[in-house]
Amino acid sequence: MLSLRDAYGRVARDMRVSLTDRCNLRCTYCMPAEGMEWMPAEVTLTDDEMIRLIGVAVERLGVTKVRFTGGEPLIRPGLADIVAGTKRMTTVNGDAPETALTTNGIGLDRKLDKLVPAGLDRVNISLDSLDRERYKQLARRDRLDAVLRSIEAVAAAGLTPVKINSVIMRGVNEMDAVPLAEFALRGGYELRFIEQMPLGPKGQWDRSQMVTQQELLDMLGEHLTLTAAEEARGAAPAELWDVAADDRQPGGRIGVIASVTNPFCGNCDRTRLTSDGQVRTCLFSNTETDLRAMMRDGAADDDLADAWTGAHKYKPKAHGIDEDDFVQPDRTMSAIGG
Ligand code: SAM
Ligand code: SF4
Numbered sequence: 001m002l003s004l005r006d007a008y009g010r011v012a013r014d015m016r017v018s019l020t021d022r023c024n025l026r027c028t029y030c031m032p033a034e035g036m037e038w039m040p041a042e043v044t045l046t047d048d049e050m051i052r053l054i055g056v057a058v059e060r061l062g063v064t065k066v067r068f069t070g071g072e073p074l075i076r077p078g079l080a081d082i083v084a085g086t087k088r089m090t091t092v093n094g095d096a097p098e099t100a101l102t103t104n105g106i107g108l109d110r111k112l113d114k115l116v117p118a119g120l121d122r123v124n125i126s127l128d129s130l131d132r133e134r135y136k137q138l139a140r141r142d143r144l145d146a147v148l149r150s151i152e153a154v155a156a157a158g159l160t161p162v163k164i165n166s167v168i169m170r171g172v173n174e175m176d177a178v179p180l181a182e183f184a185l186r187g188g189y190e191l192r193f194i195e196q197m198p199l200g201p202k203g204q205w206d207r208s209q210m211v212t213q214q215e216l217l218d219m220l221g222e223h224l225t226l227t228a229a230e231e232a233r234g235a236a237p238a239e240l241w242d243v244a245a246d247d248r249q250p251g252g253r254i255g256v257i258a259s260v261t262n263p264f265c266g267n268c269d270r271t272r273l274t275s276d277g278q279v280r281t282c283l284f285s286n287t288e289t290d291l292r293a294m295m296r297d298g299a300a301d302d303d304l305a306d307a308w309t310g311a312h313k314y315k316p317k318a319h320g321i322d323e324d325d326f327v328q329p330d331r332t333m334s335a336i337g338g
Helices: 047-060 079-087 108-118 132-139 144-156 174-187 213-221 291-296 301-313
Strands: 014-018 065-069 098-103 122-126 163-167 190-194 226-228 239-243 252-257 270-273 278-280
Touching (some): 014 047, 047 065, 047 301, 132 144, 174 190
Parallel strands (some): 014 065, 014 270, 065 098
Antiparallel strands (some): 226 239
């Protein structure tokens, strides 16, 4: 079997599949309020095309985990069919791939009855504030209640550990960091803070303004007792801290994905497929490999697999956000798949 090995010896086994570039929220760090140009329907992969490419990655290239994202993956009508199609595949280990979803959670409570039998294993739900007004300001939609309902429903359905993703921004929702942490500990959810990256509206990100991992830990440390978790970070992007129980809530675990101040590029095991069938070897790539055109021109699975492995030989060593010549990719996070 081929593998997605790059020039630095990293092997990609974890695939992010963007199912759509569209979304029902407009989070300020991800999209402008108006004027997003959506991909035309004809360039978006059909469900069958999507399943075929996932199959190439899983059955020919050694991918063992598939995470569906977007845009908002829940708004893709064929999501459950794509999950089921993925779960029918066999990995290099002889079992079905692990499947996960990164979602804003809106309407997920009503879709679990299809997604769980389809074989969805785990869910990450994004939540940046527990305050209704601030949530509305940040996501530009008044949907906090819908998200909270889904978090409870996912836990009740046994898709655990439920992970919550939060982006904290200076002067916007710093006051939410501790309440989010306490909410997660009380509910038994695993919270992941994500450092804001230059992947939203162009010109908006400012390195000197972003809230760093260290600042987050300082904020949390004023209210919670944190100890660095013992296990190695490996290919996981989050660094983990154990939180001690106190008289307000049970203990648990909190992670920080410090993509900017403490990048995990050296251990990155990701490959990415966009909803228009482009392979990206890094969130910050400025090049893509067009599998859609190949597939629609009649390429065989072997050719698609060769093109994918060829792309990975050129996976960049690191994202280079801190380099002087860093250029923000043309696609925003929502069009790449976060
Ligand atoms: N719509 C889904 C959601 O919000 O979870 C999936 C797609 S979203 C692009 C995936 C993750 O990327 C979310 O957790 C979101 O908070 C995060 N994200 C989006 N823009 C980001 C940025 N500029 N920096 C850091 N994280 C970002
Ligand atoms: Fe939509 Fe997710 Fe981007 Fe928010 S972060 S606008 S929910 S794609």
